[in-house]
Amino acid sequence: MAICKEKLVNYLEGIGYNLVRLPRTNIQNLDIIIKNENSYENLGSLSRVWSSSQTVPQPKTDGTAANIQQKQTSLIDVSVGLKALEGIFSGMGFAVPELNLAFSNVKKMTIKFNNVTVSTIAPFEIGAYLKSTDSSKLDVDNPFVKYFLDDECPIYIISEIIKSNSITIDAYLDSKTSGSLDIGILQNAIKSSPKVSFEKESDSSITYEGNEQLVFGFKCYQIGYFESGWGIEGMGDGVFLSIGSHSAVPKTVKLEEFRKVDIKDKM
Template sequence: MGICIDSSTKFLKKLGYNVVRLPREGIAPLQLIGVQNGDAQQLGSLDQLVAPDATRRELPAIRPNEKAGAVNSQRSSDLSAALGLNILGAIIGSMGGNLGVQSQYKFAKTIAFEYADVTGDAVAPLEIGQYLRDAVIDVDNKIIQQYVLGNGRLYLITRTLKATKFRVEAKDAKGGSVAVQVPEIQKTIGGKVEVKADVAGSSAVTYEGKVPLVFGFQCLDVGVRDGVLSLENTAAGSVAMAAGGKEPESVILDEQGLLNLG
């Protein structure tokens, strides 16, 4: 399925990020994702790219929980209720809650999302370059042969955006707010996810979990040029993780030519 290009996707692209269409945990800097023949899988971490060596350098340090104020309060476009509820269900599931909130949104025509209390984890690309300086690629690893030295592309995640809070607003067919009952939602999804309304009877509801979910990322394109390992910037918006679950499993090209990880 192709990606729905909405205002939040465009905003993240403007800031230099790719989008995770269904926010989830389990995405972090220094992870490697390999793409081959339109399919992909999570391969491992940066240290597994180079051959085993007792003198190997320390992995670059990940700077955790950096503030990302520019992304706070950014709102998506009004998505169709069907798509919005799929995303909301994935968010609630990733937070550890139970599914089944659809009945509260049965009169919704569109649903929009907003990021809150955004932070990010990052690693300095220069430190990655230092780590890989004079590194010997583990060419005996058959997987690495395929993705780096043969047919395939390899991406290295360098920065992520994450949040524990997602504000959700529903509208009916006439553009009016759809009121939802927070106590009923809370009872349905369980205690691992806290649900709050802006005001009583409001359609604007905030879902908050205990574990931050990643919704944006930056990455480098890893390759071999003239026999030498190369790292190149990946254009913002050119790679998009789209399916649910804690780990990406496959990639297809959609009609916009974006990588759709799912």
């Protein structure tokens, strides 16, 4: 997985979360992320290579994260938004081959995650699990363990993940431009994916909803393994699990400079 440091969802950064550019189900608490040059890789759960006298801590689901799902992204360029939507749609199990065409008249957009839930393992619980005792052991014979023990390879452990199965998209045109969002293309894309539903919320909003909760953000801590055992080196900020190439950071624009798209059915 490559890294993209664009600040697409600044409301996530503001509350300490890192962004998953390709939302998926297989990101879990206690997963180990390593940084190799300019990319980040998820190696899987630390419990696969670490034996401890403590039982493996289990995540607690704190229910709906209202403070996250009530917010939406800032107004972003359509080129940046489409790259994000490609990853989100892929995670939901479908693709929109003509996505650029559907948004050809759109200049800006916002994205909002709905039905957001939080899964957490408290840092103190992780610390107790990492504590070295006579019976604890790291599988240093594992080739990937040898790799991440390199001093030049930062290591992160995931403590918290946020998940969603639904997104709402608001599209905006330049106030001087006429046109519409092609809802037909967006609706037809899910016909081959029975696990995803589509709803036209209003003349300017559309919502996709899937059956599975996909991880789109996480919190992590940078850790290190020393002669005396594990150590915590601080919060992991700016760790963006993603696919694709680097993108420019979208500039801030004033909402009044744009108007919402009038969606016209083209079916």
